[in-house]
Amino acid sequence: MRDVGLIGLGAMGLGMAQSLRRAGHRVHVYDVRDEAARKFAAEGGVACTSPADVASRCEVVVGVVVNAAQTEQVLFGEKGAASSMKGGNLFVMCSTVDPNWSVALEQRLEGLGLLYLDAPISGGAAKAAAGQITMMTAGKPAAYAMAGELLEGMAAKVYRLGDRAGNGSKVKIINQLLAGVHIAAAAEAMALGLREGVAADALYDVITHSAGNSWMFENRMPHVLKNDYTPLSAVDIFVKDLGLVLDTARATKFPLPLASTAHQMFMQASSAGHGREDDAAVIKIFPGIQLPD
Incomplete structure (x- = not known):
């Protein structure tokens, strides 16, 4: 058993904390929502009062x-x-960020004598709860040594992409390019079907058994069929993530026409008031369609 800290009990973080606990570790958690940490503690974890409190108890802290x-x-x-991490302690960064920012964070933490792992994640809430996410990691050998088996406790696939920060975040934003474009394309296809009078459930069944299917079509379009836009991943997440994709490409003048179009679609949905809805709500930008009740 190891003491490991995890900060952020959202859709992914909660599942990751549960997976670590199930793997036999003592998991110390903090979330800005006190009730989320208390609920996790009631199920066998340890609730902390601040990120510093988490770090004072653990050699490894996962953000x-x-x-x-x-x-x-x-x-x-x-x-x-x-402020509470001791020399040689490790911070594992699982957010989607600008790769250059991740590189700079590694250098900043090194100046404090701390280890850093650039480790964005993918897979969704269900896979996080099952310990089946994918981690795209990059960092020094000492960071991997400190992490030990903890990464495998959270993920089915842990990719090691370099011995310095940066490549983990680069691969993650490329994944987000594809995810965002696929969601936008899925919404466009469903919108056209609805506009042409095809029954939404029939269209979904045919596409998911045909060559035009994608993981995102199969995963997101049921939200449209159920008229349930409870955010598992929100529209504004893709406003941010596709913005990071475009910023990265713009720095080297690399054209991304599909990502640019998808970004504008999510921007349009957000500006229409759907930013905090599930990302499948991008379908709401299409005029003249009757969405399922």
Whole structure:
């Protein structure tokens, strides 16, 4: 049994904490929602009062928050984790961020004598709860040595992509390019079918058994069929993530026409008031269609 800290009990973080606990570790958690940490503690974890409190108890702290700004707050904000981490302790960063920011964070933590693992994640809430996510990691050998078996406790696939930070985040934003484009394409296809009078459930059944299927079509379009846009991954997540994709490509003047179009679709959905809805709500930008009740 190891003491491991996890900060951020959202859809992915909660499942990862549960997987670590199931693997036999003592899991110390913090979330800005006190009730989330208390509920996890009631099921066998340890609730902490701040990121610093987590870090004071654990050699390894896993950050599972939304973006770079929140990661910055977790580490260096009031009662941040970095203030309590001892030399040689490890911070595992699981957010989707600008790769250059991740490289800079590694250097910043090295200056404090701390280890860092660039380790974005993919797979969704169900896979997180089952310990079946994918981790795209990059970091020094010492960081992997400190992480030990903890990564495998959270993930079915742990890819080692380099001995310095950066490549983990680069691969993650490429994944997000595909995910965002696939969701936008799935919404466009379903919208056309509805506009042409095809029954939504019939269209879904045919496509998921045909060559045009994608994982995102199969996973997201049931949200449309059920008229349930409870956010598992929100529209605004793809406004952010596809923005990171485009920023990365723009730096080297690399054209991304499909990613650019998908980004505009999510921007349009967000500006229409759907930013906090499930990302399948991008279908709502299409005029003249009757969505399922």
